[in-house]
Amino acid sequence: MSAPAPTPPDLDDTQRGWTLHGDGRRVAPGEVVRPRERLSWDLTIGLGMQHVVAMFGATFLVPLLTGLSPATTLLFSGVGTMLFLLITRGRVPSYLGSSFAFIAPIGAATASHDIPTALGGVVMAGIALALVGLAVQLSGDRWLRALMPPMVTGAIVALIGLNLAPAAKANFVVSPVTGVVTLVVIVVLSVATKGMISRLAILGGVAAGYATAAIRGELSFTKVGEADWLGLPDLTAPTFDISVLGLFVPVVLVLVAENVGHVRSVAAMTGDDLDPYMGRALIADGLATTLAGSGGGSGTTTYAENIGVMAATRVYSTAAYWVAAVTAVLLSMSPKFGELINTVPSGVLGGAATALYGMIGLLGVKIWIENRVDLGNPINLMTGAVALIIGIADFTWSIGDVQLAGIALGTIAALVGFHGLRALNSVTGAVADPLIPLRAADHDRADGPTLPA
Numbered sequence: 312m313s314a315p316a317p318t319p320p321d322l323d324d325t326q327r328g329w330t331l332h333g334d335g336r337r338v339a340p341g342e343v344v345r346p347r348e349r350l351s352w353d354l355t356i357g358l359g360m361q362h363v364v365a366m367f368g369a370t371f372l373v374p375l376l377t378g379l380s381p382a383t384t385l386l387f388s389g390v391g392t393m394l395f396l397l398i399t400r401g402r403v404p405s406y407l408g409s410s411f412a413f414i415a416p417i418g419a420a421t422a423s424h425d426i427p428t429a430l431g432g433v434v435m436a437g438i439a440l441a442l443v444g445l446a447v448q449l450s451g452d453r454w455l456r457a458l459m460p461p462m463v464t465g466a467i468v469a470l471i472g473l474n475l476a477p478a479a480k481a482n483f484v485v486s487p488v489t490g491v492v493t494l495v496v497i498v499v500l501s502v503a504t505k506g507m508i509s510r511l512a513i514l515g516g517v518a519a520g521y522a523t524a525a526i527r528g529e530l531s532f533t534k535v536g537e538a539d540w541l542g543l544p545d546l547t548a549p550t551f552d553i554s555v556l557g558l559f560v561p562v563v564l565v566l567v568a569e570n571v572g573h574v575r576s577v578a579a580m581t582g583d584d585l586d587p588y589m590g591r592a593l594i595a596d597g598l599a600t601t602l603a604g605s606g607g608g609s610g611t612t613t614y615a616e617n618i619g620v621m622a623a624t625r626v627y628s629t630a631a632y633w634v635a636a637v638t639a640v641l642l643s644m645s646p647k648f649g650e651l652i653n654t655v656p657s658g659v660l661g662g663a664a665t666a667l668y669g670m671i672g673l674l675g676v677k678i679w680i681e682n683r684v685d686l687g688n689p690i691n692l693m694t695g696a697v698a699l700i701i702g703i704a705d706f707t708w709s710i711g712d713v714q715l716a717g718i719a720l721g722t723i724a725a726l727v728g729f730h731g732l733r734a735l736n737s738v739t740g741a742v743a744d745p746l747i748p749l750r751a752a753d754h755d756r757a758d759g760p761t762l763p764a
Contacts, residue, residue: 329630338625345581346404349630358626359634365616366408366635368514371652372667373409373609375660376478377417378426380607382544382642382649384409387608389639391599392632395613398595399588401629403574404621406636407599410612411671412565415475415718416558417609423555426607430549432559433604439563441597448590455567458726460746461682462691464568466725467561469675470702472668474718479664486529486658493520493662501666510619513663520659529656538646547607557715561722566612568678570596573613580618581627688745690732698725 332344335351349355366388374384391407399405413433420429447455483490497516501509508515524530574592578585592613600610617635621627642648679686679695686692702721709715715723729745736742 329628332628342625343581344626344628346402346583346627346629349628350626355628355630356634358620358624358628358631359638361620361624362406362617362631362635363638364514365510365620366406366614366639368511368517368663369411369614369616369667370408371655372513372517372660372663373411373414375652375655376414376482376664377429377609378421379417379609380545380547380649381652382646383546383606384603384608385639385649386544386643387599387603387606388611389636389643391596391603391611392636392639394599394602395592395595396629396632396636398598399591402583403577403585403588403592404627404629404632405573405577405592405613406617406632407596407611408614408616409609410562410566410569410600411667412471412562412569412612413559413610414478415471416555416562418478419558419716420555424552425550427547427550428552428555430547430604430607431551432555433608433610434549434601435551435556436559436562436566436610437597437600437602437604439560439597440566440600441594443563443567444590444593444595444597446590447593452571452586452589455571459564459568460729461678462684462694462745463725463729464564465675465678465682465684466695466698467564467675467722468568468678469672470699470721470725471561471565471718472671472674473699473703474705474721475664475668475671476703479661479668481661482657482664483661485661486524486527486656489520489524489527489529489656489658490662490665492523493517493659494665496520497663497666510616510623513667516666517655517659517663520662521655524656524659529658530654532651532654535647535650535654538650540645540647542644542646544643544646544649545607549604557719561718562610564722566596566600566610567593569612573615573618576615576618577621577627580622685745689742690729690736690745693732694725694729697728698722 329347329349332348332350333339335349336354338344344350350358370385370388371381373379374381388408395403395405395407416432417429420432443455493516496519497512500512500515504512570592571589574585574589596611596613603609603611684691686695698721701724702717705717706720707716708720733744733746736744
């Protein structure tokens, strides 16, 4: 049985403000601005704007690809980030943006039912994630790592990305020229540039594709002109249908992996022990996702894009994230801004999605590589082979009113296949236990196996 998670130290210090780092104007070589520190307010606001730009491209693409309101999603992204910072007591600097893991289940639920039913699935996923976080907070995360070893986590992440390939094509073929421009710019910026520009490759590609669409006469600004400058985003109440539950279960596992990986990445960069806050981070993201689904927004996750900004600037101040969160909420209060986002044409979405979905798929492979998963071991090989084909081919299986689609079935295949084959092998002893090398590596690395960052 896992040891209880240690109590987070010095929780009361979150009632105080941020401590000014040095003179507040610069960061000396070898130093970092810690989460409870800040630079001068003018620099902090500037850093907050960088975080807004970093999260923006990915955050607004999710609602555009799923049919949700971009303004509403942006609102709950900002509110969710505030909630996250409060629950983690200002110790875990992160921004909560739209999770790409929700694209497939929201699309499937909307196609078979409607958007309110899809939102109900988002709410159920958020509640489940919060419960996982509560369990981690009470008992630690060893059981979680045992349930989801890198072989399983990588397979689930990979099949989610690759399952979306037909959706990327459907948007791309609407305007291939615009899609090609968008895709090429994303690829070139990712490979040929460094630092902040490289991290904004998606936003740069979307901007280039948008300009191309404007030149080709593919844009319509009628609704932008009709929209008000100020107003509340549209809110949509969820409805609940148990038949879509299977679509959203795999998302919970991906969100767990994302959050755990990102918290550990931040811990490695800051040198802080954030394991006591792992459960809080999962609870916070779960509640933020529940809140978003309750009002018409997409589910959230901690963003690697913003972690990249921190790595480049060496500023981990949560004050900058408060600035970013407030800015997101303010932007969501302009219907005209929301309608402007809605003018992004299908060709641009298709080009961006081609790169994004492929990157999600290969992130699963990256998890295998980083954790030295032995694909020569038949248990690992058969687990990945069966799960990926089921997920990519979009197999379906109905049990009463519940229909399990490709991602859900692929996730079940990964979990049941891996643990079932290990149990069988414990009796036959025909092959080596695939977890033994990982346990040896885990012994060498105190922070355990690396999860997606």
